[in-house]
Amino acid sequence: MPYTRDTLVEMLRSHGINPTHQRIEIAYALFARGEHLSADQILAIVNSRHSETSKATVYNTLNLFLEKKLVREVIVDPHKVFYDPNTDAHHHIYNVDTGELTDIDASRIEISGLPPLPENMVADGVDIIVRVRARAS
């Protein structure tokens, strides 16, 4: 699936997001790479040719994307949030040495034995994080 400007514009529109220049650039950075990126990485990528987008806009836009469910946030590192262009159900392997994040498709995974949720609470998502490190420390 090639992410052309037009497919990105369509993607933004279909999520109720006004496709401005900066938003398209940020979406491109995330979707074309398909990687988990932090806000500062995205800021650097988007401005790598010529400076075009401010820090404030990157944060505004990522929060907008989150709200509109175009991306997910992955909270595994106490220092920064990662933004994940994959919104299919999936979990993560986190390499605590390198910071590398890898997806685990959720369709093969079953969790049994979870307790019922408290009355009047709804699940907003179930995340599994497998923290790994290089063998032999």
Added chain:
Amino acid sequence: MPYTRDTLVEMLRSHGINPTHQRIEIAYALFARGEHLSADQILAIVNSRHSETSKATVYNTLNLFLEKKLVREVIVDPHKVFYDPNTDAHHHIYNVDTGELTDIDASRIEISGLPPLPENMVADGVDIIVRVRARAS
């Protein structure tokens, strides 16, 4: 199990931690309450009577406790780390509205279908986080 000064000293010693006044206070704050607390909450608790412990010491101590596996860290909120005095295998329910964290005993839970880990990697822990919110938004 009452957490007297002596049991705390013993607990620290058995984890290879020199039991200083501040470390005992911090351990007491965590273990007597048995709650998930952030560093700034612990700082406030420890200094609530008379100011006795600096911010640097709270952070130093919590990192030491982590390293010696006396506590665990829980990374669910992008803004702060929670420290968890329960080191038994367990998972968490996180109320995204209130920030409240609740334990789920891991002994009843089974996860099936996890992929094999990459060669020469070892699992360092598997965390399940069930994010919940109040029904009817």
Added chain:
DNA sequence: GGCCAAAATTAGACTTAGTCCAATATTACG
């Protein structure tokens, strides 16, 4: 107890991720 080296604590400067704000620029649309 008293002495000293090693370990712990400290205040406060610093770093970094992220937010806020009021001014400016862009866009959508009649």
Added chain:
DNA sequence: CGTAATATTGGACTAAGTCTAATTTTGGCC
């Protein structure tokens, strides 16, 4: 094309956490 609504901006600000060099406390030893 004009204008109101929306988006972007630089830069000041906040909050969590780290660092540092100086001071204090501790533990071991006589």
